[in-house]
Amino acid sequence: MGRLDGKIAIITGAARGMGESHAKTFVREGAKVVLTDLRGDAGRALQQELGDAALFIEHDATDFAQWTSVVQQAEAKFGPVDVLVNNAGILGAMAKTADLTEKDYLAVCAVNQHSVFYGMRAVLPSMLKAGHGSIVNISSIAGIAANYGFPSLAYVASKFAVRGMTKATAIEYGPHNIRVNSVHPGFIQTPMMVEATNEEGGDALSLIPLGRIADPQEVSNLVLFLASDDASYITGAEHLVDAGMMAQ
Numbered sequence: 001m002g003r004l005d006g007k008i009a010i011i012t013g014a015a016r017g018m019g020e021s022h023a024k025t026f027v028r029e030g031a032k033v034v035l036t037d038l039r040g041d042a043g044r045a046l047q048q049e050l051g052d053a054a055l056f057i058e059h060d061a062t063d064f065a066q067w068t069s070v071v072q073q074a075e076a077k078f079g080p081v082d083v084l085v086n087n088a089g090i091l092g093a094m095a096k097t098a099d100l101t102e103k104d105y106l107a108v109c110a111v112n113q114h115s116v117f118y119g120m121r122a123v124l125p126s127m128l129k130a131g132h133g134s135i136v137n138i139s140s141i142a143g144i145a146a147n148y149g150f151p152s153l154a155y156v157a158s159k160f161a162v163r164g165m166t167k168a169t170a171i172e173y174g175p176h177n178i179r180v181n182s183v184h185p186g187f188i189q190t191p192m193m194v195e196a197t198n199e200e201g202g203d204a205l206s207l208i209p210l211g212r213i214a215d216p217q218e219v220s221n222l223v224l225f226l227a228s229d230d231a232s233y234i235t236g237a238e239h240l241v242d243a244g245m246m247a248q
Contacts (some may be wrong), residue, residue, distance in 0.1 A: 002030025004026055004030045004224070004227060005030035006082075008031070008032050009084070009227065010070065011033060012037070012061045012085070013088030014046065015038075015043040016039065016190070016191055018138065018220070021216035021219070021220040022085055022087060023046060025217070025223070025224050026083075029228075031227075032078040034055050034056075036057050036088075038058065038060060043056040043057075057070050061086075062115050064122070080126045080127070083227045084133070084134075084135045085136045085138065085227070086116045086119045086135070088111060090112065090192070092107055092152060093108070096153075100152065107154075109157065109158050116137050116162050120169055120180070133173075134227045135169070135180040136182075137166045137183070139182045139238070140185060141185065141246055143162055143238070144163075144238065162182055163182050167180075171236060179235035180235055181236070183239050184240045185241045186240075186243055187208060187245075188213065188241075189216065190216060209244035211243075214243065218241060222241055226239065
């Protein structure tokens with residue numbers, strides 16, 4: 001038996017990186033998964049790889065109307081949604097505060113913060129219908145402390161916001177057996193990290209007590225746990241996957 005047998009999940013930003021890893025892990029553990037991303041070709045290829053347990057929807061997570069459609073399609077295909085992984089995110093312009101434009105600030109917040117609210121808002125009625133649920137919001141170590149390789153005020157602000165929204169929603173929906181947690185990865189070997197650093201880790205290694213960059217599967221292992229019934233008494237908490245960076 002898989003740890004997610006019978007679960008219906010939505011994962012945003014699922015076409016590559018951590019989202020792709022989460023999707024493969026969930027299907028392997030018995031879930032039916034709705035994959036969403038703006039990268040249509042990659043998303044459709046992943047759906048084909050995962051087979052009948054997956055449905056890909058090309059989706060702009062910053063558009064609430066599209067969120068409503070995603071949940072409706074998920075329910076029509078698989079049934080009420082049990083799990084939401086708000087994984088979509090961007091680094092955005094890595095400018096210092098005095099140089100950060102309003103446009104760049106709002107663009108980061110739209111993806112990293114507003115989409116998390118939209119996702120929770122859209123999926124909660126389905127979870128209430130199911131009588132239970134688990135929401136896993138992917139934040140960052142930049143949602144715990146600033147300046148660990150993320151100088152942008154916009155990125156830090158958005159990731160701190162995810163942490164706060166997680167706690168507020170967990171308190172409100174705990175009586176309905178809906179759990180909400182945030183995950184705070186450190187340096188993970190994903191296309192986004194490589195594109196941002198133009199290297200395979202580089203100077204980041206000097207900041208990491210374990211001395212290495214993580215594989216996305218190491219984050220997926222935690223997301224799987226929080227999505228599963230194994231985490232039935234865990235809600236409103238932040239969970240680090242950072243190799244000890246925040247212990248310094």
